[in-house]
Amino acid sequence: SAVISQKPSRDICQRGTSLTIQCQVDSQVTMMFWYRQQPGQSLTLIATANQGSEATYESGFVIDKFPISRPNLTFSTLTVSNMSPEDSSIYLCSVVKEGTEAFFGQGTRLTVV
Amino acid sequence: AQSVTQPDIHITVSEGASLELRCNYSYGATPYLFWYVQSPGQGLQLLLKYFSGDTLVQGIKGFEAEFKRSQSSFNLRKPSVHWSDAAEYFCAVALDSNYQLIWGAGTKLIIKP
Numbered sequence: 001s002a003v004i005s006q007k008p009s010r011d012i013c014q015r016g017t018s019l020t021i022q023c024q025v026d027s028q029v030t031m032m033f034w035y036r037q038q039p040g041q042s043l044t045l046i047a048t049a050n051q052g053s054e055a056t057y058e059s060g061f062v063i064d065k066f067p068i069s070r071p072n073l074t075f076s077t078l079t080v081s082n083m084s085p086e087d088s089s090i091y092l093c094s095v096v097k098e099g100t101e102a103f104f105g106q107g108t109r110l111t112v113v
Numbered sequence: 114a115q116s117v118t119q120p121d122i123h124i125t126v127s128e129g130a131s132l133e134l135r136c137n138y139s140y141g142a143t144p145y146l147f148w149y150v151q152s153p154g155q156g157l158q159l160l161l162k163y164f165s166g167d168t169l170v171q172g173i174k175g176f177e178a179e180f181k182r183s184q185s186s187f188n189l190r191k192p193s194v195h196w197s198d199a200a201e202y203f204c205a206v207a208l209d210s211n212y213q214l215i216w217g218a219g220t221k222l223i224i225k226p
Contacts, residue, residue, distance in 0.1 A: 032212055042203060042216040092157070094214075102147075102212040104157040 002029060002097045006105030013083055013112050019027075020079045021108045023093030025034070028073035034066070038089045048075040070073035083112045115140045119204055119217035127225045129194055134220050138203030144206040145216070148178055148198040149177040152200040160202075163187060174198070199224045 003026040013019050032049040047068055048056040050098065055068035070076040082088050093105040116139045126132055138144060146163040156159040161172025178189045187204060204217040 031213075033213065035214075042218045043214070044216070045213055048211075048213065054221075056132045094212075096212040101159055101162060102207075102214060 002027060002103040003070060004093055004103060004105035006093050006108055008027050008108055009106060010109040011111070013110065015084050015112055018079055018081045019083065019110060021091055021093075022075050023076045023078070023095075023105055025074045025095050027097065029097045030073075032070055032076045033094040033096075033102075034068060034076070034078045034096060035092040036089045037092060043092065045062055046078070049078075080110065083110075085112045088112045091098040115144070115206065115208065115215050117204055117215055118167070119202075119220050121220045122218070122219045123223060124192075125192055125223040125225055128224065129193050132191045132194045132198070132222070134191075134202050134204075134222070136187045136189065136217055138185050138204075138206050140185075140206065140208065141180065143180075143182060144208050145210070145212070146178075146180060147205045147207070148176070148187075148189045149203045149205060150174075150200045151203065153154055155200075160189070194224055195210035196224045196226070197198075198222060 005024045007022045034046040035043040037043045045058050046061045049070040051070045067079045090107045092107045118137045148160040149157045160176045163170050164178045201219045202217045207216040
């Protein structure tokens with residue numbers, strides 16, 4: 001299994017500001033992903049965090065808005081930049097370890113006011 | 114494009130009654146199939162998964178799911194629900210072992226006493 005620590009668990013932010021979310025795993029993992037879950041909706045993949053290189057973004061998500069870092073095999077950050085109320089969502093970190101299954105952090109509940 | 118359909122937004126069942134949650138996917142080949150549960154304030158927990166082999170898979174908490182290739186379906190079942198099963202249930206697929214998940218819209222399960 002994999003134990004994921006995601007911080008912060010929740011935050012209320014002013015529009016126009018940025019928030020960086022951290023995802024720390026207790027062991028090395030092969031894949032790390034970031035998802036968004038908008039209120040009352042399902043999950044949407046934002047990007048794959050690649051170790052030592054630029055993240056791979058899904059359609060509709062861009063690096064300028066959601067810069068991602070992954071400096072090593074156990075840690076990644078997602079920044080939500082220049083926030084607007086439409087960015088209010090739960091952001092989830094997901095990891096895959098040795099092709100077993102996908103594990104999820106508890107999520108970061110973001111409210112933009 | 115690949116998609117996952119959960120046709121029931123809400124389902125209400127009485128405690129002790131049987132349950133079936135529907136899931137259909139659209140993809141040319143057989144993807145990896147998953148059911149996750151998300152309880153209020155909790156993270157996502159994997160209930161079960163199907164990769165290949167026996168089309169009836171057993172999961173945690175007394176859940177099972179049956180893969181039917183001819184119907185492109187992966188329905189989740191439980192013979193007798195408990196009040197603690199009240200949660201949101203998500204069907205998801207992955208096209209390969211990278212586990213980039215495509216999610217259904219979710220089904221909210223409500224248990225009547």
